Amino acid sequence: EPEVTQTPSHQVTQMGQEVILRCVPISNHLYFYWYRQILGQKVEFLVSFYNNEISEKSEIFDDQFSVERPDGSNFTLKIRSTKLEDSAMYFCASLRETQYFGPGTRLLVL
């Protein structure tokens, strides 16, 4: 069964550094999403992406965040200057009838 994949599985970075989280959505899906889950908290929507542009974004998705689909398969989330509070699990998802989630990238900002 096709799956959403994400790399890396874990990322440790220093505050102020840029990070890029990568996702490969399921190939025939059209909508792509990023969510985050701070430890012990609920899963929160960040952004949706369709037809090579952002469809919707939450108030969390500020100017420090950007998304890109640089080629036909990858979907990336960039955090320009990480803060301590960006430490979380970041999930990518893609949609065909329902949303399927990748295994996540655990980001730790020191």
Place this chain on the structure above:
Amino acid sequence: RKEVEQDPGPFNVPEGATVAFNCTYSNSASQSFFWYRQDCRKEPKLLMSVYSSGNEDGRFTAQLNRASQYISLLIRDSKLSDSATYLCVVNGRYSGGGADGLTFGKGTHLIIQP
């Protein structure tokens, strides 16, 4: 503000028992409803969609009450492998997303005891 509220638990239930939990949602415009399951430090996985008429999938039964904005999940003959966090999820579109992100509850933690 869109919110989904759940009893966080934990629910400690002996193996073989029936357990039920529920959630409420605040956005009356919500159109699609789901239960996801999340194991510790793993991604959410779709357990089942929830339809207005109620639906069943094996040992799992989901119900939706639009008037009360209330969703329930019933697990019969619980197994040790059912131990997980159950996430109540709603969306503003008829489909499972479209442009809208999913709105998640914080989850109900279920522990099945041998």
